[in-house]
Amino acid sequence: MADPTAYPDPGDDTGVGSGPGSPPGMPRWVKVSGIVVGALVLLFVVLQLTGVGGEHGPAMHGPGARASEGDHEGDTRPIDGAPELACTAEEPAFDPDRIELPAGMPVNVALSAADILHDLVVDEIDFHLAADREKTVTGGPVLDEPGTHGGYCSVEGHREAGMELEFLVTASEGGHTPPVDH
Numbered sequence: 001m002a003d004p005t006a007y008p009d010p011g012d013d014t015g016v017g018s019g020p021g022s023p024p025g026m027p028r029w030v031k032v033s034g035i036v037v038g039a040l041v042l043l044f045v046v047l048q049l050t051g052v053g054g055e056h057g058p059a060m061h062g063p064g065a066r067a068s069e070g071d072h073e074g075d076t077r078p079i080d081g082a083p084e085l086a087c088t089a090e091e092p093a094f095d096p097d098r099i100e101l102p103a104g105m106p107v108n109v110a111l112s113a114a115d116i117l118h119d120l121v122v123d124e125i126d127f128h129l130a131a132d133r134e135k136t137v138t139g140g141p142v143l144d145e146p147g148t149h150g151g152y153c154s155v156e157g158h159r160e161a162g163m164e165l166e167f168l169v170t171a172s173e174g175g176h177t178p179p180v181d182h
């Protein structure tokens with residue numbers, strides 16, 4: 001009884017698949033087609049994720065995508081009719097790096113990026129403007145509270161390099177909002 005082919009399996013004698021873990025009687029083509037189907041499913045998923053299959057990614061520009069190239073959905077809108085204050089962003093600083101104005105005065109900041117993409121963020125008043133290289137964007141910060149409001153560029157490393165800007169808001173005379181020029 002030293003016969004190695006003890007199993008009555010004359011059809012498939014390759015030895016592959018007759019290990020202890022595989023059910024006997026599972027032909028090799030079942031496994032091969034399983035692998036093929038798996039590969040096709042994987043390919044399909046990859047195509048869906050990369051968007052080759054069409055428009056399946058409506059949430060490409062969600063919040064939190066700040067300062068990425070071409071994303072201006074988080075930008076503060078300009079105030080209609082307000083005067084513009086020009087501010088140039090060029091590494092490693094804003095010019096000017098200090099803007100003084102009375103509280104409540106409507107004003108727009110026209111931010112120009114001279115060299116590369118920069119932005120201007122003032123967290124406490126929820127102000128954000130991003131300017132691509134050699135572009136100018138305009139937005140109106142709401143500065144109702146007297147005091148100093150610190151702004152900065154949120155591009156990685158820029159704030160540390162010195163890209164900070166101060167809004168110095170002075171109390172308006174008599175506590176009134178100055179009248180808008182008619």
Ligand SMILES: [Cu+2]
Nearest residue numbers: 118153155158
């Ligand atoms: Cu910057």
